[in-house]
Amino acid sequence: MRWFPRSLFGRTLLVLAVGLVFAELASQVVNFFDRGSGVYRLGAQQTALRIAQSARILNRLAPGERSPIIEEMNGPTFSVVLSAAPVEIGAGFAEHDRYERALVALIKYYLRAEWRTSVQITSLGRSRRPANYEAIDTRPIEQWIARYFYFVLPGTYSIVTQIKLEDGTTAVFYARIPQEPLSRLESLLPRLFLTLAIFMLLGAVAVRAITRSLERLAHAAEQVGADPEGSPLPEDGPREVRSVIHAFNRMRQDLRGYVLERARIFGAISHDLQTPITRLRLRAEMIEDAATRAKFLRDLDEIGAMAGSALEFFKTLGNEPQRYPLDVGALLGSLCEDWSETGHDVTVQGVPRGPYNSHPRALRRCLDNLVENALRYGERARITVADNESALRIAVHDEGPGIPEQDLERVFEPFFRLEQSRNRDSGGTGLGLSIARNIARWHGGDIHLRNNPHGKGLIAELILPRSPTRAIR
Ligand SMILES: Nc1ncnc2c1ncn2[C@@H]1O[C@H](COP(=O)(O)OP(=O)(O)OP(=O)(O)O)[C@@H](O)[C@H]1O
Numbered sequence: 001m002r003w004f005p006r007s008l009f010g011r012t013l014l015v016l017a018v019g020l021v022f023a024e025l026a027s028q029v030v031n032f033f034d035r036g037s038g039v040y041r042l043g044a045q046q047t048a049l050r051i052a053q054s055a056r057i058l059n060r061l062a063p064g065e066r067s068p069i070i071e072e073m074n075g076p077t078f079s080v081v082l083s084a085a086p087v088e089i090g091a092g093f094a095e096h097d098r099y100e101r102a103l104v105a106l107i108k109y110y111l112r113a114e115w116r117t118s119v120q121i122t123s124l125g126r127s128r129r130p131a132n133y134e135a136i137d138t139r140p141i142e143q144w145i146a147r148y149f150y151f152v153l154p155g156t157y158s159i160v161t162q163i164k165l166e167d168g169t170t171a172v173f174y175a176r177i178p179q180e181p182l183s184r185l186e187s188l189l190p191r192l193f194l195t196l197a198i199f200m201l202l203g204a205v206a207v208r209a210i211t212r213s214l215e216r217l218a219h220a221a222e223q224v225g226a227d228p229e230g231s232p233l234p235e236d237g238p239r240e241v242r243s244v245i246h247a248f249n250r251m252r253q254d255l256r257g258y259v260l261e262r263a264r265i266f267g268a269i270s271h272d273l274q275t276p277i278t279r280l281r282l283r284a285e286m287i288e289d290a291a292t293r294a295k296f297l298r299d300l301d302e303i304g305a306m307a308g309s310a311l312e313f314f315k316t317l318g319n320e321p322q323r324y325p326l327d328v329g330a331l332l333g334s335l336c337e338d339w340s341e342t343g344h345d346v347t348v349q350g351v352p353r354g355p356y357n358s359h360p361r362a363l364r365r366c367l368d369n370l371v372e373n374a375l376r377y378g379e380r381a382r383i384t385v386a387d388n389e390s391a392l393r394i395a396v397h398d399e400g401p402g403i404p405e406q407d408l409e410r411v412f413e414p415f416f417r418l419e420q421s422r423n424r425d426s427g428g429t430g431l432g433l434s435i436a437r438n439i440a441r442w443h444g445g446d447i448h449l450r451n452n453p454h455g456k457g458l459i460a461e462l463i464l465p466r467s468p469t470r471a472i473r
Pocket residue numbers: 309369373374377378398400401402403411412416417418419421427428429430431432433434458
């Protein structure tokens with residue numbers, strides 16, 4: 001269904017338009033029947049009166065004087081012939097019986113005499129009608145309507161009235177009751193379009209207002225994810241939207257409080273762990289057996305490293321509640337310099353378009369972790385920067401073995417390390433990527449890992465959203 005609009009705006013307008021067309025059509029049908037029956041009643045009355053009056057006039061005249069008068073009476077929708085005996089008329093339609101009975105009663109009322117009167121509504125027996133009656137040009141749909149809703153289109157059929165005058169002659173009247181022409185339907189189209197245009201215009205304004213509120217809501221929801229620490233969103237718009245934005249603002253505040261609280265608790269634990277670890281290290285030195293001592297010390301080093309990196313991570317979050325516009329190019333430059341000074345091969349390519357609103361220390365830690373991995377598992381790190389209005393992308397390429405496809409997500413889990421890197425000498429605790437991703441997400445962005453499709457090595461890409469409405473997950 002390619003024509004079906006995808007936006008709420010389009011869909012609502014479509015529903016409105018379809019509803020309006022149906023409502024308009026229904027009201028036109030009701031109107032049509034109503035008008036038709038009104039016009040019919042009037043026309044039937046006039047025709048009955050004319051027939052009765054003509055019959056009374058003819059009745060008064062001597063047989064020899066009648067034909068010039070008849071000539072004057074005959075017209076395009078009304079004519080009369082005199083016959084010695086009643087004319088045989090082909091059977092009419094049962095649907096018209098009640099109209100025939102009503103016309104007989106009406107004619108008799110106007111006759112004010114009990115002359116034998118019969119009425120047949122018929123399209124049969126045309127050959128016996130005067131010539132000016134033959135040209136009834138009807139379409140099948142009109143015939144159908146006239147058959148079942150005679151009052152709407154009575155003119156489609158002739159009514160044949162036979163009245164026996166006092167001298168025994170039968171006056172046979174052919175008449176057509178004026179009808180509400182179906183062609184009036186054509187005037188309906190411009191009206192339909194006009195009302196449609198007016199309602200669509202008003203509808204568009206109303207629907208636009210609603211969808212704009214929804215867009216504001218979506219924006220509010222995305223802001224909660226993209227920048228958990230930003231200033232509260234302005235609570236404006238319709239009442240319902242205002243209350244939801246208010247709820248979002250509270251949610252953001254709670255979320256932030258919760259995360260910072262957790263960070264502080266874990267930071268405190270990691271910090272307090274340092275003292276017992278140091279005490280244990282001192283005690284371990286006293287172990288006599290050299291091999292056992294070495295094992296003890298290595299385990300303690302590992303625990304110390306874990307507590308250390310956890311502490312550093314929580315510190316980066318807890319101590320920097322505000323973001324600053326940061327020159328990421330300069331940050332990468334200094335990072336590169338620091339690593340190069342210790343003899344590592346790290347290069348940067350590309351510059352960001354402008355400063356990025358971030359937590360400088362956290363962001364540096366995030367990038368440091370990625371570079372550290374590249375150097376540890378892939379010998380050298382090549383950093384590329386791509387920046388456009390939607391996102392700032394910083395990719396760290398290396399030349400190592402990469403990561404099996406099925407583990408690309410798992411390596412983000414805390415303390416998860418691949419089998420080949422489990423050897424203690426490589427020294428990692430398995431927290432680096434998990435910390436880096438946490439920091440990226442705290443900025444509304446994310447980190448994606450992929451193996452270099454054109455060669456060996458891993459590409460770790462940090463994506464930071466540039467436009468506040470586009471949180472990248
Ligand atoms: N560039 C890479 N090339 C190959 N494997 C990698 C790369 N980066 C990470 N890995 C794998 O993912 C695992 C998890 O990485 P992560 O940075 O979280 O922990 P770590 O480097 O082992 O320890 P830490 O960074 O905490 O000192 C690593 O142990 C390693 O097996």
